[in-house]
Amino acid sequence: MKDSKIKSPYTSVIHAGQHPDPAFGSVSVPIYQTSTFAFENAEQGAARFSGEEKGYIYTRIGNPTIKALEDNIAFLENGYAGIATASGMAAITTVITALCDKKSHIISTASIYGATRVVIDSVFSKFGIETDYTDTSDIRNIERCIKQNTKLLFIETPANPTMALTDIEACAKVAKEKNIILVVDNTFASPIIQNPLNLGADIVLHSVTKFINGHSDVVGGIIVPESRDLFEQIQKVMTLIGGNMDPHQAWLVLRGVKTLALRAEKSQDNAMKLARFLENHPKVKWVIYPGLESHPQHALAKKQMNGFGAIMCFGLKGGFEAGHQMINSVKLCTLAVSLGGIESLIQHPASMTHAKVSKEDKEKAGITDDLIRLSVGCEGYEDLEEDLAQALDKV
Numbered sequence: 001m002k003d004s005k006i007k008s009p010y011t012s013v014i015h016a017g018q019h020p021d022p023a024f025g026s027v028s029v030p031i032y033q034t035s036t037f038a039f040e041n042a043e044q045g046a047a048r049f050s051g052e053e054k055g056y057i058y059t060r061i062g063n064p065t066i067k068a069l070e071d072n073i074a075f076l077e078n079g080y081a082g083i084a085t086a087s088g089m090a091a092i093t094t095v096i097t098a099l100c101d102k103k104s105h106i107i108s109t110a111s112i113y114g115a116t117r118v119v120i121d122s123v124f125s126k127f128g129i130e131t132d133y134t135d136t137s138d139i140r141n142i143e144r145c146i147k148q149n150t151k152l153l154f155i156e157t158p159a160n161p162t163m164a165l166t167d168i169e170a171c172a173k174v175a176k177e178k179n180i181i182l183v184v185d186n187t188f189a190s191p192i193i194q195n196p197l198n199l200g201a202d203i204v205l206h207s208v209t210k211f212i213n214g215h216s217d218v219v220g221g222i223i224v225p226e227s228r229d230l231f232e233q234i235q236k237v238m239t240l241i242g243g244n245m246d247p248h249q250a251w252l253v254l255r256g257v258k259t260l261a262l263r264a265e266k267s268q269d270n271a272m273k274l275a276r277f278l279e280n281h282p283k284v285k286w287v288i289y290p291g292l293e294s295h296p297q298h299a300l301a302k303k304q305m306n307g308f309g310a311i312m313c314f315g316l317k318g319g320f321e322a323g324h325q326m327i328n329s330v331k332l333c334t335l336a337v338s339l340g341g342i343e344s345l346i347q348h349p350a351s352m353t354h355a356k357v358s359k360e361d362k363e364k365a366g367i368t369d370d371l372i373r374l375s376v377g378c379e380g381y382e383d384l385e386e387d388l389a390q391a392l393d394k395v
């Protein structure tokens with residue numbers, strides 16, 4: 001079936017970009033575990049290098065297994081093409097390296113992924129790149145930060161771990177007017193739940209470590225630009241700095257992505273029910289989940305997302321101490337960072353993922369000491385509720 005005929009995301013995760021292997025008809029995309037590709041003769045080698053002939057040269061530059069994954073995710077995100085990377089951080093650093101220079105200014109979401117903020121502040125700053133972090137959930141904050149040299153608007157929505165949303169369409173409008181490139185880290189939603197390019201973004205990227213692979217067994221990333229021009233600029237830099245994905249990694253992610261639509265459905269159903277359970281629990285002070293009417297941007301979630309995702313955060317009435325008691329008492333949920341796996345994971349951002357962010361910046365980003373982040377998996381709902389209930393009883 002032609003990819004363009006696919007109507008349902010349940011189909012596209014399985015079939016987009018996937019073709020039986022021409023060599024032996026293998027239904028599963030083979031793992032082309034090779035660093036290099038033989039040329040038939042010197043003329044062919046030269047033609048491959050000059051670009052006159054399509055074909056593979058060397059795995060850092062391209063590989064059929066990696067290409068199958070890139071085509072799949074590019075289809076899901078409705079982009080020009082995909083660029084798979086060694087990790088989500090490799091995707092982020094490749095985009096910044098490719099598009100910014102020493103005079104560039106970046107505007108970013110205050111509660112952006114912890115390592116993104118650290119790499120921008122401690123590495124890219126060395127090369128003269130300046131960054132302003134702001135609460136991008138209010139478009140006026142973004143407008144206030146725009147400078148003559150603003151090159152990138154780099155947002156994350158839903159943001160980690162506060163679940164604050166940023167209006168992608170509104171950002172795209174401002175970015176277009178000011179000639180700024182809009183990059184969206186779509187890791188928290190996954191391509192099943194949100195498609196930033198359809199809302200006007202220029203580049204979408206993911207840590208495929210999370211929902212796309214979904215099995216907590218691979219680290220990887222992917223970049224999907226909307227245009228050929230951006231694709232070529234970024235791909236060139238990726239192959240030069242060598243942040244490519246490995247073929248075996250790509251094969252594992254291809255295996256994981258096939259169930260993405262099913263996993264998204266089950267995990268967000270669980271998350272919706274758990275959010276309501278927690279919201280009504282006497283020991284819980286607050287819950288932030290885009291699916292709850294109490295989320296300040298519930299209407300925006302309904303507008304730009306196809307569902308509400310599987311991640312929430314909450315705080316207990318007993319604060320930090322009670323929260324620690326609770327996460328030490330869960331039996332089914334695993335105390336671990338990361339998210340988007342088939343198993344439910346719970347963690348405390350202020351002392352774990354965001355420990356390196358200063359107290360002042362944490363406060364500005366809304367990462368309070370009592371905040372617990374829960375990434376809901378695909379277990380049976382009854383078991384998850386019982387686990388959280390018994391852990392709350394211990395508090």
Ligand SMILES: *Cc1c(COP(=O)(O)O)cnc(C)c1O
Nearest residue numbers: 087088089113187207209219220
């Ligand atoms: C995990 C994550 C990253 C980094 O991805 P890695 O695969 O760990 O390098 C970036 N952004 C978000 C939102 C993430 O959750």
